[in-house]
Amino acid sequence: MKLSKIYSRYSFLATFIVIVLCALTQYIIFESLANKTSDETLTDYKKNLLKMVAQKGRLVDDVELGIKKGRLIYKQYLPAGNERTQFNDTTIWHHKTQRYRSFRTITFPVKVQDKDYLTVILLRTMGKKDMMFATIFTFICIFLLLMLYIILMRGFITTKIWKPIKRFIDELGQASIHSDIKYEFTKSSVDEISQLEKAFMQMMNRIQRDFRKSKEWSENVTHEMQTPLTIMRSKIDLLLEMHQEDSKTIELLHIMQININRISLFNRSLMLLTRINNQQYDNKILCEFNRYIREKGEEYNEFFELKNITYTLKEDALFIHEIDEALLCILLNNIFSNAMRYTSKENGEIAVLIEENKICITNSYIGDIPEGDLFNRFNRSSSREDSTGLGLSIVKAIADLSELKVYARYTGSFFIFTIEKQGS
Amino acid sequence: MKILIIEDEVEIAKSIMTFLKKEAMTIEHVITLKDAKDYIQMYEYDCLVVDIALPDGSGLEIVKEIKDSYPDTGVIIVSAKDTLEDRVRGLELGADDYLVKPFHLVELNARIRSILRRRLQKGVNEMRFNEITVLPDSHKVFVNGNELILTKKEYALLYYFMVNKERILSKETIVDHLWGDTIGISADSLDFVYTHLRNLRKKLLSVGCSDYIRTVYGVGYKFSDES
Known part of the structure; x- marks a missing residue:
């Protein structure tokens, strides 16, 4: 109203x-x-x-x-x-x-x-x-006069005072931290509104500046980290070429290569997390998750077969939600990769159930159960050295940004991962 | 085959040049966008390896320019920027490939070879290694003239070996090449490489092909006809 x-x-x-x-x-x-x-x-x-x-x-x-x-x-x-x-x-x-x-x-x-x-x-x-009668008549007259006053005041407020507020609201609606436009302060005839607008514009410009700096920072960190890693990796590749007959050297170079991979993966994952938290992904569209899950299942089918995992997908309804498409792909990839990684090798099973407001990914699980919140950074099963411990943190960050809830629980020998629409 | 490397990190450029020397390619290197513009005006290149972040501007400018003037020149972008948005932007400008830093030189080599093959060997496109013949356009493999049916991944693996013959390919490099970011390096993915490799080797041997896949203990594999 x-x-x-x-x-x-x-x-x-x-x-x-x-x-x-x-x-x-x-x-x-x-x-x-x-x-x-x-x-x-x-x-x-x-x-x-x-x-x-x-x-x-x-x-x-x-x-x-x-x-x-x-x-x-x-x-x-x-x-x-x-x-x-x-x-x-x-x-x-x-x-x-x-x-x-x-x-x-x-x-x-x-x-x-x-x-x-x-x-x-x-x-x-x-x-x-x-x-x-005299009293009522008198006060009805006063009341009517006051009503007239209120109506006239409303008209005055709407045209003189409300107009700048309306304009301000329109400006607020169009404001975006992702935009490069510098917000200009429009002076209003109402002092309080002027002050409010001025404070907002200053705040908005500060947020934009901080956002840009943060974006630049993540880009710079990526560049500054990945460039020396590229140099190191390329030099190791050359050394491998030069010492093909020296098995001991090759082995040592290989260990270095593996660790450069790990640093690089850490860096990329951390930067992805930073970008998600900085809301640099804002291209939300309505996505039918069923289709993406079907495609991801087909993509992973090769791995499931190689690992003797039985994969089943049950679609009870369409799960439609607004999300950035690139983030949805990362979200599903991390979930599938996680499920595959931790599914027991003997008679392994992964089952996906899609409902209107909920998606459950269940996998048979044998291994150490990580203590604490699974979605915390660097929380991983102690037996998995090949994990960055950031996969589920990224999933959580994407879910939070996309107004989804994610949670995980163990029941017997099964690990159940659930994605739910917020407020459902 | 003439390649221009546009990269402000001299050490990266040096590594690429040293590595590609073995591939009988002529390689030139420039550091700045301005030099790159001058070079593409003066000389003709088969492929450009372009870094996006250059000291005097964006490498994307050169991608657009070369595609407008010489659309047949292949372009590979090498960049630390790894978002989908960055990749799409680069490819939309006409780049043929996008490689995220840090990359393996064998991977860059494979990508350059793919582009050059597509652009230079129009119509007569085949790769030979002793009794093995690979037709990249149709993804067909022949051993002693007989067609060998391979799965998609086995073919990709064989092709990767063929373009990087006599080079050591670590298992991690192969995982990166076969699956990119999909599954990442893990005990599982290394097992998958082993499974595909075992099947490829079995198929090659079954049609009388010599075993060219050498195991480099603890590291990976090498495709070589030296015993």
Whole structure:
């Protein structure tokens, strides 16, 4: 939902609540003030009446008291001794207007010529309904005015304030650390947005610079490592040519060659890991894993046959996921290579099961089980000197980058490797 | 056959030149992109071995230039850059092959020979070694005129031996050549080499071919008619 809409919605709700509370408060205060004023007037009438009764020695009528006719009532009664002055609200049917009218009353005892009278004086007041109507009407008007204000403010915010935010969001959407474009700061008329944009552009340019440096670093390291290795390897090749008849020298040169291979492989694997972690592979496309697994199975079939491994592939569904194609090939190659490498030689089995959200690669396994997290760098079976210990770290890094989960477990003599879509 | 090596690392270039001397090739070496441009303008080459990272620019420039001007010249890129993206970029510009550093000189030799064979021996393309004849275009092998049926890997192995005869090929080099990055060097892959080699030897012997595959103990093999 757009910010302006959320702003309008909450403004409307908040205004409504505030208006209702204000109206209630105003009604209560208004009513209490009106009663207080009425009570003071009625008390004055009472004082006047008592004074006049004392002077004249008889009951006085409404005209003498100076009030409208019919608003002074006497009622003779037998006093109980606990009579007090009381104020009350009452309504009286009015024939002329065919409506009830509201009155505030004061009731008090008067004694004239040894007779006790209960005196009631009525004072016309504004009816509660009228008062409520007036309050509601007033606040509806205020509410409508506020709504108008909010709508106008929303329009103003959308055009004047929201526009730069919208532009900023568009720029954010197009920003990429892989791009070589230098992000320029666009000055906005709103200070806070200007500051935000400026901070973002600075951050983005810093990230881009760091990313470029990191990319250059990995390229330089690759170059600087592989070049001397190439020189060493080529010199060993030449030495092998020159000493073909000297078996001892050949053997020593061969050991050097093997170790140059290992350094080179380590270097390449580490650099691949660095590139994955630096997100240098960002060409994600929707890939149907089934096809790639089928192809990888065909590619490895030769090795499976040579190693007497029974390979089975069961496809229950299509596993489709967004991933960089080159990384998918590396991921599958590492998994297949790992499975083949660690599959038992006697009656070895590798089974692949593809489901909609999960792929399981199971292989029969005999050997040392590495301790700790299999996906940690340099974690490998102690019996395998020919492994770099980086294969599964690369698999994990690719999985993390591609929003996949990978985990491995042992059950009996089987090693099960699982790839799962995140959130499935 | 004339080869130009464009490589800023003099020691690598020297090794290549020394190694290829045995192959009766004329080899020249330049260090910079500018020199490389001058040389290809002045002389005609059968194959170029180009490093990408040169002191004054990218070797890819020369690949494009040579392919535009002399499309028949073979080009092999040798580079430390090993990503698929780098390889595709090089091959898209017209390079015939892409070899990642560090490489074995025997592998470079095999690749150069492949390119030269394809480009120079149009129509009459065969390799001979005593009674063995290999037709690379059709992947056929004849021993004393009789066709010998080999698997794809056995053929690749025999071809690799033929282009690198009288040279020691370590098992690791053979693994690299046969499977590249697919399985890497491991006890398994070395076993696979042995299995393919055993089958190749058996097939050659079964049709009366002499055993030219010599075992270099603890290292690898050598294809030689010297006993």
